[in-house]
Amino acid sequence: RFYYLIHPTKLTYDEAVQACLNDGAQIAKVGQIFAAWKLLGYDRCDAGWLADGSVRYPISRPRRRCSPTEAAVRFVGFPDKKHKLYGVYCFRAYN
Numbered sequence: 001r002f003y004y005l006i007h008p009t010k011l012t013y014d015e016a017v018q019a020c021l022n023d024g025a026q027i028a029k030v031g032q033i034f035a036a037w038k039l040l041g042y043d044r045c046d047a048g049w050l051a052d053g054s055v056r057y058p059i060s061r062p063r064r065r066c067s068p069t070e071a072a073v074r075f076v077g078f079p080d081k082k083h084k085l086y087g088v089y090c091f092r093a094y095n
Contacts, residue, residue, distance in 0.1 A: 010085030016049040020090035027051045028091040030073075033058055037073050047076045048087040054078050055086050 011019060020027045029051045036042035037058035045066035047057045055076035059067035067074050079086070 011049070011088060012083070012085060013049055013053060013081035016086070016088035019088055023090060023092075025090040025092040028089040030054065030056070032091045033089055034073055037071075046087050047074075048089040050089055053081055055084075056089075 017027050027049060033042070033050060033056060037060060041060040042058045043060035044057055045059065045063075047055045049055055055078075056073050057066070057076070058073045060071050062068060062071055076086075
């Protein structure tokens with residue numbers, strides 16, 4: 001199960017990792033967000049940290065502000081982990 005962890009303020013990478021742990025989860029890996037996008041149609045127009053230090057967001061329904069031309073896991077880049085602030089994608093497995 002995937003979810004986007006919402007915080008009143010955005011987080012540094014280390015804060016994002018800790019926020020997932022505090023919620024009983026782990027920061028999502030790139031493959032996990034791709035699987036959620038491809039298999040479950042996960043769609044969020046919110047850039048968030050992933051375990052490899054990248055920032056991405058999954059778009060299943062293209063729209064003007066998020067991904068105008070195609071469904072994809074959009075890649076924002078590898079921002080400075082200590083100074084750039086984003087949300088975070090967390091992963092929690094359920095049986």
